[in-house]
Amino acid sequence: MEFRHLGRSGLQVSEITYGNWLTHGSQVENDIATACVHRALDLGITSFDTADVYANGKAETVLGEALKGQRRESLEIFTKVYWPVGPDPKGKNDTGLSRKHVMESIDGSLRRLQTDYVDLYQAHRYDLFTPLEETMQAFADIVHSGKAHYIGVSEWTAEQIRDAHALAVDLKIPLVSSQPQYSMLWRIIEDEVVPTSEELGIGQIVWSPMAQGVLSGKYVPGQPLPEGSRATDQAGGSKMIERFMADETLAAVQDLKPIAEDLGLSMPALAIAWVLQNPNVSAALVGASRPEQLEESVKAAGVTIPDDALARIDEVLGDVVTRDPALVERSTPQQRVV
Known part of the structure; x- marks a missing residue:
């Protein structure tokens, strides 16, 4: 395993970071989830x-x-805070980044995680309905109380990150990370979020480096969907992956296989290694529904993809890559969910 600093902070993280978004507590049994963590x-x-x-x-x-x-x-x-958690019906203050919700949520997370503190506490989305000053003061109180060491954001625009960073400086708390979606197929952070983050000393912890599994190459245009794959998961996985399931995209991904073979990498390892070539990326998030899946993911650690191979990847993917930076803003909820 290789390690990188999270932005310009002193915190070092494993460049392959284990994430349990669509698996633990829902898609896989607890004993398998535990086995995955232990293998990691x-x-x-x-x-x-x-x-x-x-x-x-x-x-x-x-x-x-x-x-x-x-x-x-x-x-x-x-861990992260924004969305509502707990029994139904949810209350009107059970979402967003109000002081009430943030302060209550950190205690719930620490209790479930069985720890006195988290190393990084992240705003899961930007909150249009709470003053940013209120949110950042709540984060400052959490840091100063020792319940979190660092602060981060997820799916925030460059402007939102810049505004939060200015307040963090005033409040003397370390805002060090951004957690966006990023992959060979989804590059919307490159034009605005990455340059701003580089300027401010913020590192990216990127999710879905394999584009929901599409970059594994297991989805072949015109062929039945693999049994048990994310594309067949009606509990939520199929909806998340559908943006990458066009035949044109799947065909282009198949053309990446010779590049991976030339580099001695599997398709998953190539996808993860690709995001790690971006110097602003501190870590790539990977998940697993079986412990053995992690074997290929970690092979991306420490890999350098030559410039000619990077150029071949760009040529192969061509117009199927999504780059529009305006799509970052679409992640900001436009109304309260409860």
Whole structure:
């Protein structure tokens, strides 16, 4: 495993970071989830990313149980706040980044994760309905109380990041990370978010480096969907992957296979190694529904893809790549969800 600093902070994270978004507490049984976490540890992964909303809190609970008995100081645990969590009906303050919701949410996350602090506490989305000053003051109080060491954001625009960073400086708290979607097929952060983050000393922890599994090459145009794959998951996975399932995209992905073979990499390892070529990327998030899946993911650690291979990738993918930076703003909820 290789390690990188998170932005310009002193915090080092494993460049392959384990995330449990669509798996723990929902798609896989708890014993398999625990086996995946233990295999990640065996492979040198020390950084683990989750969120309170994943499986309505169950993902944090499963991760906390799986990490029980590990030396806490040797781990980096990340979680997030924004979406509603808990029993129905949800209350009117059970979403967003109000002081009330943020302060209550950190305590819930720490309880489920069975830890006194998280290394990174992230705003899962930008909140249009709460003053940014209120949110950042709540984060400052959490940091100053020792419940979180660093602060991050997820799917924020460059302007939103810049505004939050200015307040963080005033409040003397370290805003060090951004967690956006990023892959060979989804490059919308490159024009605005990455340059702003580089200027401010913020690193990217990117999710879906394999474009929801499409970049594994297992989806072949005109062929039946693989049984048990994300594209067949009616619980949510199929909706997330549909943007990448056009035949034109799937055909282009198949043309990446010779490039991966020339580099001695599997398709998953190529996809993960590709995002790690961006110097602003501190870590690539990977998940697993089986422990053996992590074997290929970690082979991306420390890989340098030659410039000629990077050019071939760009040529092969051509117009199927999504680059519009305006799409970042679409991640900001335009209304309260409860």
